[in-house]
Amino acid sequence: MESAMQFQVTFDCVEPERVARFWCEVLRYVVPPPPEGFATWDDFDRALPPERQGSAFACVDPAGIGPRLFFQRVPEGKVVKNRLHLDVRVGAGLVGEERIAALEAECARLVALGGVRVRLLTADGYDESCLxxxxxEGNEFCLD
Incomplete structure (x- = not known):
């Protein structure tokens, strides 16, 4: 049996480092060490041609289990709803009011970091509640 393919999730954005650092906080990810020969990512960035400076950033799961997240600068802003989004699993195994309380607590933490609450979708007999x-930068995601 072949092993699963590794993958990374790539975000198009205006400010790669700012968005990456937000997602580090959301997922408890970390910024990987800079490339060999550079003491910091700022040193590496300054070594790039001016048009490439600040154009990309990444974060990784410190346990090495989750996918790498890569953030790349694009000239256009977000225009329409994402066709793909992340579900951050903060309520897994919880139901009812206990689940909603967990979602709301995580929402409050993320709003303090600059995230935006859109709406709570309550359980409907088929799907459990999510937020x-x-x-x-306006990319949708769910607290699930």
Whole structure:
């Protein structure tokens, strides 16, 4: 049996480092060490041609289990709803009011970091409750 393919999740954004650092906080990810020969990511960035400076940033799961997140600068802003989004699993295994309380607590933490609460979708007999949010550049994600 072949092993699963590794993958990364790439975000188009205006400010890669700012968005990456937000997601580090959301997922408890970390910024990986800079490339060999550079003491810091700022040193690496300054070594790039001016048009490439600040154009990308990444964060990783410190346990090495989750996918790498890569953030790349694009000239256009977000225009329409995402076709793909992340579900941050903060309420897994919880139901009813206990689940909503966990979603609301995490929402409050993320709003303090610059995230935006969009709406709570309550359980409907088929799907359990989730909370729709946006990151600091308007990319939708769910607290699930």
């Amino acid at each position: 729709v949010m946006q990151d600091i």
